[in-house]
Amino acid sequence: MDDPTAQATLPLSGIRVLELTHGHLEGCGRFLADLGAEVLLVEPRGGLPSRRRPPLKDGVSLHFASHNANKLSVELDLDDPAAIERLGALLDGADIFLESTPGDWLQRSGLAARLRPELVTLSLTDFGRSGPYAGFAGSNAVLLAMGGVLARSGIKGSAPLLPPGELAYETAALQAAWVALGALWNVSNGGAGGYFDFSVHEATLQILDPGMGVTGSAAGGRSALELAPRGRPPFGNGYPIFACRDGAVRICLLNPRQWQGMSAWLGDDHPFTDPAFASLSRRFKVIREINALIAELFRDQAAADLVAEGQRRGVPIAAVSRPQEVLRDQHFRARGSFVELPLGDGSAGRVPFGFVEIDGRQAGVRQPAPALDADSDRQWAAVAERQVQAQRRPFAGIRVLDLGVIVAGAELGRLLADQGAEVIKVESGAYPDGLRQSLDNRPMSISFAQGSRGKRSFGLNLRDPRGVELFKRLVAQSDVVLSNFKPGTLESLGIDYAVLSRIKPDIIMADSSALGNHGPLSRSMGYGPLVRASTGLTWLWRYPELDEGYSDSTTIFPDHFAARVSAAAIAAALLRRQRSGRGGRVSLCQAESILAALATDFLEESVAPGAFVARGNRDRFDAPGNLFPCAGDDEWCVINVRGDAQWRAFCEVLERHDWLGDPRLADAAGRLAHAAELEEGVAAWTAQRSPVQVRDLLQARGVAAGDMLRLDQLAADPQLQARRFFRTLHQPGLDAPLLTENAPALGPLPEPRIRPAPFLGQHTLEIAAELLGLDAESRAELVRDGVLEPASAEVEALLADAAGHPLDTETPT
Known part of the structure; x- marks a missing residue:
């Protein structure tokens, strides 16, 4: 399985990571190891608790197996001074230190004094090390509830619904890797490393449908705050799912050309052949009637046949796959999306390979998770000390040409711009970014502003050969x-990586697509709802008791997540370029980012078919663990009891001494067997209290519990206020300032510079002069010929009106 030659070419080859964490964020170290870093797990006597974490196969933890592949292991008794000294020596040779140690353990152990200025130390905790919630016990469900995700999941008339898997932790782990690699890039350019306080709670707010982030093109430029209802969203007619002979399919009809294909598929005699129905807003007025016709057409056909015919007609469509179907899927097989993973008991399962391809090769599983203390003799030479320069935003001096569109494209460029990169959005009015559309036809939308703040806009016609040549000249300087x-x-435009790497051999190209850049379905039209359907996420994100309880129609996952995966991989590629002078290509398949975020569940499905199913809100490993109604109008809380100690504390808070004395409930298996009975009693207790009261009573005893927050409640959240989570964006062309997010972790680096998003072509002429050296006459000619696209007169007037306004917010609100 291991290929030493391939590992040596990975971007983080030679980087050393010391991991002293527990459980939920082991995916961070796994991703760094996938990219080539040497990641050494420090385990206590007997091994990490995650080695015993369910689900298990013959005593082997499938979570540990999937999250610790490619790592090394050393076992240390952290109560022994000699072991502490050994750990300190390893720290002296590390580049990155991942830790989630309790309280002030680093200070008490003396290791805090060993944290060199050049070392990147990343503290990984549920709520961060500061603020009123710093000591709270977290769980995936608690974080989703308090992060504003749960309130927007589910269907009208039902309780809110938790998404499948452990998406809060899995996505946060990749954001943590982005933070670590951004800081390491800063170190490699003379800056300091330092201590970064990373909160999964804040990461959840930034990655899973952020209220302050980019929304999909179907949102008409509106913000998530505008779109979020108080209750559950209505069943999604925008991305409808239709039953067919052997399952279900989902379609996405957004632009006129796609509707024309669907209309022709319906035949010539249906009531909606009028060209006026090419308008999305017009179709939405009769969407139920249109969907009824499509349902009738699809009912007796096979999903595979419908997908093939949809592709032929230009209709975006995907099968709603189940996990077992995903494991057998021909496209994923052709891509090698799943690989064999030895489990240490002589058996093996199938697991998603990882997240990205580097230079056309998978950066993923190379070797199985290590046996305990398999690398007991590992020694690292100490890193030489050096003088540290003043701090700056890590990617200052890096120029990025951003051809990205819609959510994933916008977010990736924005992440780099926030951290100091000069990001030039190359775009054209003839093929505008879907995020620029707005219901009132303004030249600026809230969604575009959130996704492209801090960028410059270069209006360029890439359909003209002269535009292509100008783009190539920019590449030579980027x-x-x-x-x-x-x-x-x-x-087709003549600007693929093979061409650009000849122009500038050390250029780094990062491409992202729905189903990847190779494989039988790679050129299918890809939208988030279709990606979720293809990966099993749609089928899993539903109420198990409802035949049509699909509840992912309003989420835009995995776009924000995929952007962070790409950003981290770009940082790794820059580190390799600095070391070797070599550029490279980072390729991300958004579908595979979902698969990798559900790695443990797919591994379990491969060894126990039928195990990965829609589970609703009930926790599968202990009880009570569920969503409970509280006093008030549609108010809810989440409670997750884990382990016998929490169970005793929980019973004492509820004053249920009868439960404590009941031998049927003495362990997790017994509690799960009587979960319905327990939930009835818990619901009677929570119904008499507010969500905050429930949370505070239980958290005071160390029991994971959280109140379900809606987006309009987040700005007043005391934890987010205490940690300066929010910033203000003043955007010309919009009526009011926008609430936006701060840095992805608290630490020594300067906070993002919050600057407005550009209007289309706002910086065209200055870029043409500054970077391309075009004189006024040449610029005017190219504008007349439609090669260069400067800002419109309307935009110029808006910019003149905005002159002198406070557009650049350097300090948090």
């Missing part, structure tokens, strides 16, 4: 090129 066009688009 470091990174971003694209999330459908595979084949850049080749």
